[in-house]
Amino acid sequence: xxxxxxxxxxxxxxxxxxxxxxxxxxxxxxxxxxxxxxxxxxxxxxxxxxxxxxxxxxxxxxxxxxxxxxxxxxxxxxxxxxxxxxxxxxxxxxxxxxxxxxxxxxxxxxxxxxxxxxxxxxxxxxxxxxxxxxxxxxxxxxxxxxxxxxxxxxxxxxxxxxxxxxxxxxxxxxxxxxxxxxxxxxxxxxxxxxxxxxxxxxxxxxxxxxxxxxxxxxxxxxxxxxxxxxxxxxxxxxxxxxxxxxxxxxxxxxxxxxxxxxxxxxxxxxxxxxxxxxxxxxxxxxxxxxxxxxxxxxxxxxxxxxxxxxxxxxxxxxxxxxxxxxxxxxxxxxxxxxxxxxxxxxx
Amino acid sequence: xxxxxxxxxxxxxxxxxxxxxxxxxxxxxxxxxxxxxxxxxxxxxxxxxxxxxxxxxxxxxxxxxxxxxxxxxxxxxxxxxxxxxxxxxxxxxxxxxxxxxxxxxxxxxxxxxxxxxxxxxxxxxxxxxxxxxxxxxxxxxxxxxxxxxxxxxxxxxxxxxxxxxxxxxxxxxxxxxxxxxxxxx
Numbered sequence: 001x002x003x004x005x006x007x008x009x010x011x012x013x014x015x016x017x018x019x020x021x022x023x024x025x026x027x028x029x030x031x032x033x034x035x036x037x038x039x040x041x042x043x044x045x046x047x048x049x050x051x052x053x054x055x056x057x058x059x060x061x062x063x064x065x066x067x068x069x070x071x072x073x074x075x076x077x078x079x080x081x082x083x084x085x086x087x088x089x090x091x092x093x094x095x096x097x098x099x100x101x102x103x104x105x106x107x108x109x110x111x112x113x114x115x116x117x118x119x120x121x122x123x124x125x126x127x128x129x130x131x132x133x134x135x136x137x138x139x140x141x142x143x144x145x146x147x148x149x150x151x152x153x154x155x156x157x158x159x160x161x162x163x164x165x166x167x168x169x170x171x172x173x174x175x176x177x178x179x180x181x182x183x184x185x186x187x188x189x190x191x192x193x194x195x196x197x198x199x200x201x202x203x204x205x206x207x208x209x210x211x212x213x214x215x216x217x218x219x220x221x222x223x224x225x226x227x228x229x230x231x232x233x234x235x236x237x238x239x240x241x242x243x244x245x246x247x248x249x250x251x252x253x254x255x256x257x258x259x260x261x262x263x264x265x266x267x268x269x270x271x272x273x274x275x276x277x278x279x280x281x282x283x284x285x286x287x288x289x290x291x292x293x294x295x296x297x298x299x300x301x302x303x304x305x306x307x308x309x310x311x312x313x314x315x316x317x318x319x320x321x322x323x324x325x326x327x328x329x330x331x332x333x334x335x336x337x338x339x340x341x342x343x344x345x346x347x
Numbered sequence: 348x349x350x351x352x353x354x355x356x357x358x359x360x361x362x363x364x365x366x367x368x369x370x371x372x373x374x375x376x377x378x379x380x381x382x383x384x385x386x387x388x389x390x391x392x393x394x395x396x397x398x399x400x401x402x403x404x405x406x407x408x409x410x411x412x413x414x415x416x417x418x419x420x421x422x423x424x425x426x427x428x429x430x431x432x433x434x435x436x437x438x439x440x441x442x443x444x445x446x447x448x449x450x451x452x453x454x455x456x457x458x459x460x461x462x463x464x465x466x467x468x469x470x471x472x473x474x475x476x477x478x479x480x481x482x483x484x485x486x487x488x489x490x491x492x493x494x495x496x497x498x499x500x501x502x503x504x505x506x507x508x509x510x511x512x513x514x515x516x517x518x519x520x521x522x523x524x525x526x527x528x529x530x531x532x
Contacts, residue, residue, distance in 0.1 A: 049420040061458040063428055068451035072444050077370040123376040131431040131448065132424040135383055141376045197351030197381040204356075205386030212477075213388055219474045221486040222391035222411065222426060225419065229486065232477045284420050 027181035028299035029154035033108070034306070035187070036115070036152035038291040039143040040106025042284065043118055046140060047099050050125065057129045058082055058091055064131055073130070081120075082128035098125075105147070108157020115152060119144035139288040142190055150183025156306075187295040192253035199249030208246050211239030217280060225281035245272060256296060269293050354380030355438075391426070392433040393470040394452060395494060398462035406460055409470065428452070433469060446498075453500035467497040 056062060064072070066083070085091045098121045104114035122141045126133055153159040154177070207213040215238045218228035231238050248268050255261040269290065277286025294302075350372055352358075353365035365372075372378035395409040410416065411425035432452075435445050449467060456465045471493045475484050 046420070049418060049424075052421055053424075056455070057424065061455055063452060063455050064448065065451050065454060067454075068447045071447035075373060077373040079374060123374075126376050129424075132427050134423060134427050135381075136420075138376075138379050138381070145375065193348055193351065194381045198383050198385065201351075201354070201380065201382035201385035207387050208385075213384070215477060216388035216474050217384060219477075219480065219486060220388060220391050220472075222393070222472060224486075229480055232480045235477065281419050282423065284423075 023182055023185055024178050025181055026176040026178050027184060028176050028303075029151050029180035030156075030299035030302045030306075031294060031297055032147070032150045032152050032180050032183055033155045033157065034297075034302050035143060035291060035294050036108065036111065036147050037106055037156065038294070039140070039147060039288070040102055040104075040114075040118070042136075042288050042291065043122065043140055043144065044099065044102040044106055046136065046284065047095065047102055047125075051095055051099070054091060054095055055088060057132055058085070058095075058125070059088060060086070062129070064129055073127075078127045078130075079124070080127040081124040097121075105144075105152075108153035108159050111151075111153025111157055111159050112148065115144060115147040119148055134282070134285065136282070136285040136288055139285070139292055143187065143288070143292060146183045146186045146190070149186065150180045151177050152183070154180065184295050187292060188256075191292055191295065192256065195249045195252035199246055199252070202246050202249065208242060211242045214238050214242045214245065220280075223280045223282075225283075226279050228279050244268070248272065262296060266293060266296060350377055350379050351381050354382060388474075390471050390473045392429045393472065394429045394432065394497075395468040395470050396453075396456050397466045398456060398460040399464040400460065400462050406462070408456075429469070433471070436469070449497045450500060453498070457500065464499060464501050466499040468494040469497055470494045 050057065057064075060066070069083070082091075082094075085094055098118075101114050101117045101121060104110055105118045119141065122137070122144050126137050126141060202208040202213070205213065207216055215231060215235075217223060218231050218238075248265070252265060256265045273286040273289045273293075275286070276289070277283040280286075297305075349361075349365050349368050352361040357365075369378070393409050393411065396407065398406045398408075400406065410429060411422050413422055416422040416425050432445070432448055435448065453465045453467055456462070456467070473491045473493065475486060475488070475491060480486075
């Protein structure tokens with residue numbers, strides 16, 4: 001009996017410690033900031049494209065008008081501010097504000113406010129035109145939601161510059177916080193659920209088992225942006241690609257966590273999503289999936305990578321001993337791992 | 348996990364849990380199944396329409412149309428309109444819901460073309476077998492298209508030939524789906 005009690009007690013302690021370490025260890029906000037820039041850019045592009053036919057999708061005489069919504073969307077939890085916008089003028093003004101908010105999120109100006117407003121706008125627009133949506137909108141809303149939680153404007157942002165000007169400290173400082181980690185963890189877990197659902201749902205279809213599913217995608221003229229019918233000469237390649245797609249999606253939620261397999265899983269994500277982007281005509285969806293996958297790139301790698309591309313981003317302060325920026329830092333919680341002591345910047 | 352688990356086929360337990368969280372999931376736009384290209388990639392769908400104008404002349408069109416709907420993201424928005432309409436009809440959604448969307452599409456088409464009457468069809472673009480493509484059959488071969496009548500609507504939005512009737516006919520197995528003499532591409 002004692003043995004069982006000790007086992008359960010130890011399990012509880014370790015589970016609690018692991019839970020706290022996973023969610024509440026302070027983390028550098030560099031990865032979150034990179035996701036903010038790219039998600040902001042995608043939201044901006046998405047809304048620029050909506051703008052091309054704003055009246056068609058959001059106007060009084062849209063594809064889904066008020067009379068249609070009264071029957072198709074009786075649920076009040078499917079809210080949308082866009083139903084209040086009666087005139088074209090109001091619609092265009094509101095859309096101008098949405099564009100500005102997306103741009104603010106991208107450049108990191110009043111980042112937290114911009115993230116909240118951009119998420120609200122994204123959900124409002126999604127609920128207004130449910131029939132015109134696809135995976136891009138789901139990912140846009142998901143990323144915008146998690147960007148609200150973390151200090152997405154802690155680095156590489158106008159907010160950062162303004163703060164630096166006030167405090168006279170440089171861009172190279174590490175901005176570690178619990179909420180940065182929390183936001184990244186939420187994106188990671190959400191992606192695991194997403195890929196698992198995507199993979200398991202494919203297992204219901206015979207073509208994903210007999211290896212012809214990717215042929216169906218390649219031979220679909222409406223999706224196609226590049227002629228992929230040459231694949232007809234390579235049936236075994238089609239089989240292989242189909243099986244790898246399912247295996248990759250189903251195993252993602254397991255293999256993405258060990259350090260040994262994580263690079264392999266992320267490298268495989270690139271051809272899969274670029275294939276969707278450039279062969280199936282869903283460039284935006286393929287790219288936003290890759291943006292979401294950035295959540296698994298360590299902040300130090302993000303800093304070094306960006307420093308290599310654009311030196312002004314700076315890779316300074318990437319080590320664990322770098323100072324925590326108190327403006328963005330939050331108090332460490334119980335079992336949240338070691339908190340690095342603040343020390344003077346190297347001159 | 349609750350959203351994906353609630354998509355059919357789902358257990359009663361999944362549905363119970365989902366119904367508790369539904370307001371939150373829907374309000375936060377998290378109510379997704381993430382069933383991308385599942386269970387099968389399958390054929391694609393388009394909406395074709397014929398509009399009768401006041402002077403008696405006729406105009407026709409379809410969406411999505413890659414020659415008119417650019418950039419690609421806009422094309423995809425139109426593509427999703429026709430795909431979701433088909434998904435609704437296939438999933439056994441209430442005929443009133445399907446009918447409401449079709450009527451709304453018709454009102455939009457009549458508004459854009461300033462037409463008197465509009466007749467809408469849902470086109471299914473079947474996928475060719477690999478052997479047919481090897482034999483030289485193009486992807487837009489007219490024999491690969493099927494269509495079913497969705498309804499005829501007048502300028503006032505009054506339904507003359509309801510989409511409910513077409514949907515019900517499909518459910519009875521008496522599908523009015525027929526080959527199309529010409530493709531759309």
